[in-house]
Amino acid sequence: MNEQEQEAPEQEAPETVVSRFLRWMKEWGRWVLAHPVKTVLLSLAIGGVTVALVNIGTLTVIVGCSQTINQGSSSENPPSETPAASTPEVSEAEEPESEVLSPTSPSGSSLDPSGTALPEAEPTEANSGTSENPEPSESSDLLEQYRREVKMDDCLGARGSDQWCFLAGFATSYVAWRLNSDDAGTGVEFHNRFSLPSGRIWGNAADWDDAAIDAGLEFLDEPGRPVVPGSVAQWNADDVRPYGFVAFVEDVTYDGDDLQSFVMSDMNSVGEIMQQEPSEWVLREHVVCIPEDCQPYGWPDNFLPIQELLANPPS
Structure with missing residues (x-):
């Protein structure tokens, strides 16, 4: 098969x-x-x-990002529809008068730039002792007047000293200028050797209390010797103020026999020790002092009536 x-x-x-x-x-x-x-x-x-x-x-x-940015900016800064306010025109007659600060004489009256006493102003709350302490102001008009009138002539061979033989721009020079702004018509000027024995000078502010004793003065703020406007507040030397300090007393407030407060003006209290350039000078006005608060050095050690020597110069 x-x-x-x-x-x-x-x-x-x-x-x-x-x-x-x-x-x-x-x-x-x-x-x-x-x-x-x-x-x-x-x-x-x-x-x-x-x-x-x-x-x-x-x-x-790119187009999508641009639209997103534009929408965000328009939502954050919506256009203002309020028209700008127009400034009304002010004529010369409507302009407010500016307040001019004037220095004060030892009697408490104001002084014009020539040193002539003007009519006394109405008393203010600061004189009554009931108002709160105002902030001190750095004067411009008074400082400019001092700058015009002080002369640096290197008196006593000290560079930068004024015509009264104190360093220009310092507390001692300012107080001398204020004391000489109203000499009671006697023609006597306060200077570094004023009314002192031969060879003595008033020197630094810390030495003015001793110089006042040598000049035969009795200190103020003692029984029967109240502090008056035109006096000199004086601080001795310490670690904070190695040369001492002086200020010009503008006004006082008493409660009976107790001195409650006083108003002062001073120079170079807030600056460096050595400031001899006029652009660096600092002048304070309307400084209110009470025993618990007197800037920058506390309550004075002494009140000196130097103006009494100018009103009644020694023979």
């Missing part, structure tokens, strides 16, 4: 992703070789479309 053998057909293996990709690449390569011109044109078209898409996306992003 003849048996006929039949061979089964071979089954093909399933195509994988890699093999499919390789087959497509081979077919694409054959097509490219067969159509070179079409290949070039197709590449240019695909590249142009890609560039155009990129540009459109970039412009879209």
Whole structure:
């Protein structure tokens, strides 16, 4: 018996992703070789479309960011619809008069720039002792008047000293100037050697109490010797003020025999020890002192009636 053998057909293996990709690449390569011109044109078209898409996306992003920024700025700073207020014109007749501060004479009356006493002003609350202590002010008019009248002539061989032989711009020079602004018509001026024995000078502010004793003065604020405007407040030397300090007493407030407060003006109390340039001079006015608070050095050690010597000069 003849048996006929039949061979089964071979089954093909399933195509994988890699093999499919390789087959497509081979077919694409054959097509490219067969159509070179079409290949070039197709590449240019695909590249142009890609560039155009990129540009459109970039412009879209830029426009979106710009709109967001504009909306944010407009919401933070809304436009003002209020018209600017017009400034009313003020005629010369309507301009307010400016207040001019004038120095004060030992009697408490004001002085004009020439040193002539003006009529006394009405008393203020500061004189009654019932008002709160006002802040001291740094004078401009009084300081400018002092600058005009002081002369630096190096008296006694001291560089920068004034015509009264005190250092210009210092507390001693300012007090001498104030004392000489009203000499009671005697023509006598206070200076560094005034009414002292030969060889003695008033010197630094710390030495004025001893000089006052040598001049025959009795200190004030003692029984029967009240402090009066025109007196000199004096501080002795210590670690804070090695040369002492003096100030001019402008006004006083008493309760019976007790000195409650006084008003003073001074120079160089808030500056450096050595300040001889006129632009550096500092003058304070309206400084109210009470025993518990007297800036910057506390309550004075002494009150000196130097104005009594000027009103009654020794023979």
